[in-house]
Amino acid sequence: MENKKITEFVHVDESNEEKISTKITIQSFENEIQEIDVPKGIVTFLGSKNGKKIPYLTKNRYSVSDLVHCQRKSLYKQLGLKQEQLVQDLSIEQMWSTVRGNFLHQMTNAYDWNELEMQYKVNLKDGKQATLHGRLDMYDWKTKTIMDLKSVPNLRHQVKHGFIPKLQHILQVQCYGTMFESYIPIENLNLIYVDNNDIVTYKIQKRDMADWIKTRIQEIEDACVSKQIITGEPTGLCQFCKYQTKCYADENGITHTPLSVPKGGRYN
Numbered sequence: 706m707e708n709k710k711i712t713e714f715v716h717v718d719e720s721n722e723e724k725i726s727t728k729i730t731i732q733s734f735e736n737e738i739q740e741i742d743v744p745k746g747i748v749t750f751l752g753s754k755n756g757k758k759i760p761y762l763t764k765n766r767y768s769v770s771d772l773v774h775c776q777r778k779s780l781y782k783q784l785g786l787k788q789e790q791l792v793q794d795l796s797i798e799q800m801w802s803t804v805r806g807n808f809l810h811q812m813t814n815a816y817d818w819n820e821l822e823m824q825y826k827v828n829l830k831d832g833k834q835a836t837l838h839g840r841l842d843m844y845d846w847k848t849k850t851i852m853d854l855k856s857v858p859n860l861r862h863q864v865k866h867g868f869i870p871k872l873q874h875i876l877q878v879q880c881y882g883t884m885f886e887s888y889i890p891i892e893n894l895n896l897i898y899v900d901n902n903d904i905v906t907y908k909i910q911k912r913d914m915a916d917w918i919k920t921r922i923q924e925i926e927d928a929c930v931s932k933q934i935i936t937g938e939p940t941g942l943c944q945f946c947k948y949q950t951k952c953y954a955d956e957n958g959i960t961h962t963p964l965s966v967p968k969g970g971r972y973n
């Protein structure tokens with residue numbers, strides 16, 4: 706029977722060459738073992754593999770990506786505005802780009818530690834608290850290095866013209882450095898860009914982003930209360946933003962014709 710199993714450790718005492726045996730039985734752990742619930746992460750994982758969708762709570766909850774990209778877009782999310790519909794479906798190139806990114810992410814298996822998740826708590830004014838959610842692609846514990854993997858088209862061309870590394874990617878990996886620092890040792894931050902032909906890696910300076918994170922979130926939270934729409938931060942990514950009609954109407958955002966429209970009608 707299983708609980709009769711005995712593990713025997715034998716230690717030879719060289720002074721008198723007598724064998725000293727210590728027997729440990731499972732019964733000796735009786736008061737030290739307790740059955741607990743299946744860890745939440747496993748339940749969530751199993752659910753997601755069986756088509757169970759978990760509602761993404763936006764209230765006071767941010768991703769690092771929300772913070773390093775357009776602040777106005779994060780505000781719209783926090784206000785719970787309905788997402789619009791992109792006028793054009795994704796092109797074959799854009800869809801391929803997403804799939805290629807997914808393939809390349811298999812490279813994260815190069816290290817034992819990958820996909821580390823973190824909920825970083827941020828104390829705001831008036832006793833409020835926000836949660837910043839972040840996930841590491843790769844971590845090399847030997848060199849204490851955080852690595853963030855980015856899949857881009859035409860890598861060499863982008864490097865040559867100075868489009869890479871992108872500011873939001875630098876801020877993103879620096880935020881990870883700050884968020885994970887209390888839990889794992891971090892000495893280096895690396896940004897790794899890949900395309901079909903090439904890999905280019907940059908070492909990014911570590912920086913304490915705690916104040917930046919707090920201020921960035923606080924500004925969005927304040928705008929939620931005052932209903933003052935934050936100025937937009939237009940970039941090439943606006944073409945994929947699902948708030949373009951709203952952003953255009955609110956002014957100080959995009960100035961080109963919106964490429965997304967409200968699903969069931971217009972905004973008031």
Ligand code: SF4
Nearest residue numbers: 775937938943946952
């Ligand atoms: S369209 Fe661009 S500027 Fe406007 S909210 Fe979206 S990302 Fe921001």
